[in-house]
Amino acid sequence: MTDQQIKELLQAADPARGQVDDQLDAQAYDDLRKIVGTTRRRGKRATYGRLAMTGLAGALVVVVLVAQPWAGSSEEGGPGTAHAGTPPLLKYTPQDKRPAKEQLLDFAARVRALPAEVPSGPVLRLTTKGWYLVSGDMTESYIEPQAATAYVVDRQIRSLQDGQLGDPIGVYWPNELSADPAVLKNQLAYAHPGNSPDSFLAALGDLQAEANPGPKLRAALMTLLADQPGITADGTVVDRFGRRGVAFSLVSDGGGLPSKKTVIFDVKTGVVLGREEMLTEDAGKLNVPIPSVISYTSYLSRDYLPALPK
Amino acid sequence: MRDERDFAELYRRRYPAIYAYGVRRVGPESAREVAAEVFLVLWRRRIELAEDEELPWLYGTARKVTANLLRSEKRRSALTQRVSSVIAVGVAGQLDPMGAVDAVLDVRAALGRLSPKDQEALLLVEWEGVDLAAGARITGCSPNTFKVRVHRARRKLGELLKDQAAPAVGVLAVRKGEGDD
Numbered sequence: 001m002t003d004q005q006i007k008e009l010l011q012a013a014d015p016a017r018g019q020v021d022d023q024l025d026a027q028a029y030d031d032l033r034k035i036v037g038t039t040r041r042r043g044k045r046a047t048y049g050r051l052a053m054t055g056l057a058g059a060l061v062v063v064v065l066v067a068q069p070w071a072g073s074s075e076e077g078g079p080g081t082a083h084a085g086t087p088p089l090l091k092y093t094p095q096d097k098r099p100a101k102e103q104l105l106d107f108a109a110r111v112r113a114l115p116a117e118v119p120s121g122p123v124l125r126l127t128t129k130g131w132y133l134v135s136g137d138m139t140e141s142y143i144e145p146q147a148a149t150a151y152v153v154d155r156q157i158r159s160l161q162d163g164q165l166g167d168p169i170g171v172y173w174p175n176e177l178s179a180d181p182a183v184l185k186n187q188l189a190y191a192h193p194g195n196s197p198d199s200f201l202a203a204l205g206d207l208q209a210e211a212n213p214g215p216k217l218r219a220a221l222m223t224l225l226a227d228q229p230g231i232t233a234d235g236t237v238v239d240r241f242g243r244r245g246v247a248f249s250l251v252s253d254g255g256g257l258p259s260k261k262t263v264i265f266d267v268k269t270g271v272v273l274g275r276e277e278m279l280t281e282d283a284g285k286l287n288v289p290i291p292s293v294i295s296y297t298s299y300l301s302r303d304y305l306p307a308l309p310k
Numbered sequence: 311m312r313d314e315r316d317f318a319e320l321y322r323r324r325y326p327a328i329y330a331y332g333v334r335r336v337g338p339e340s341a342r343e344v345a346a347e348v349f350l351v352l353w354r355r356r357i358e359l360a361e362d363e364e365l366p367w368l369y370g371t372a373r374k375v376t377a378n379l380l381r382s383e384k385r386r387s388a389l390t391q392r393v394s395s396v397i398a399v400g401v402a403g404q405l406d407p408m409g410a411v412d413a414v415l416d417v418r419a420a421l422g423r424l425s426p427k428d429q430e431a432l433l434l435v436e437w438e439g440v441d442l443a444a445g446a447r448i449t450g451c452s453p454n455t456f457k458v459r460v461h462r463a464r465r466k467l468g469e470l471l472k473d474q475a476a477p478a479v480g481v482l483a484v485r486k487g488e489g490d491d
Contacts, residue, residue: 001468001471001472003464005468006436006464006467006468006471007436009414009417009471010417010421010432010433010436010437010467011436011437012414012417013414013417013418013421014334014437015333015334015337016330016331016333016334016437019330019333019338020326020329020330020333021326022326024322024325024326027342028325028329028342028345031342031345031346031349032318032321032325032349034346035321035346035349035350035353036314036317036318036353
């Protein structure tokens, strides 16, 4: 199929086709009146150039002012200067002084020896809870952590939204993910190309949200994590849901600002309990203190059901 | 932007593009909200934009506002990116309930199978008509990375559509021919 054919198909599938008029309608003019009726920020005008230099213009890492249970914003002089409330930092306790790679490979060997888990039904149910920051100071809304449930069956994922099952979405993973780290690395790269730590962590995160990796696969993931440049060991930690884990981190600036990205494993099974991202050096123009957690995802449960819920 | 008159002129010039962006991602009702929020940010932050910077900035802001909107309305879940990537597909279906054009449905379904970043890059180029430099600026990556995403998305979409059904292209071609008079 040629690029031109794809272009024509996409243009035919454009949801805005025939929906948008070049002339503004009454509602658009009404919105304009409301906008110019609001107060403008005092002080110097900002420029796009300055924004872009901070990396904020397209940063994935962005602000959401968060509500409970940590919604203690502090006012420091009017709108725009209050720090966004962010989740509390987890407390990590270093215990093993060996290099992170050595610890992970040792951990992987122990996990690999665990007995395989047999699915008790065809439908995998996954529950998660997470939070992340979106959108700088442009939206001044408080957002709560989001709980989510997803069902995976026949390589299709359906998420539960407002009590309704969403449309199925195909998974990106091959039928059989390999427990050979070298092969697995290529399989993960199918959905998340590149050799960057961010690509690997994104793939790891997707896998946790869409599958239930067995012990051998978990061990392979740990081995790949051990090979990531700059991997560090944080020690043991009690996660946001009271579970005891062991944590390893990478620092990258893939989100626009340098951030520490942490993976927390269950101390016994090596199951990924959660992922955290924290700004440790520079908040750029984000309205958060340093250090601040800017996102987390906790994988709460994985179980099997005989059928999809009605 | 010196004053209200300049802002209003920019608003009139760019509103249709930003509203269309919203329609494609969140549907016509919420698109109003997206457009209003984007221009409100511009107004309140007193951001100076050269004319060639306007659309990249507005689309970049619309991208974030849309993400926030989806989240605040609890349309997002742990599968946030995947879910959001198919929202355009779902919305498209609502907009065109009678348009059960096989080819269009095939394209929308295939789009939903692209990775969110690849899909976003391709649609910015094909639907919003941005060039590679602007797309890179909007999505916060290098032009080369953006170019790779677009290329990969086209290739993958082509493969998916080829796998799904060759007649789909034919159906569209016929329909296109019908409308070309």
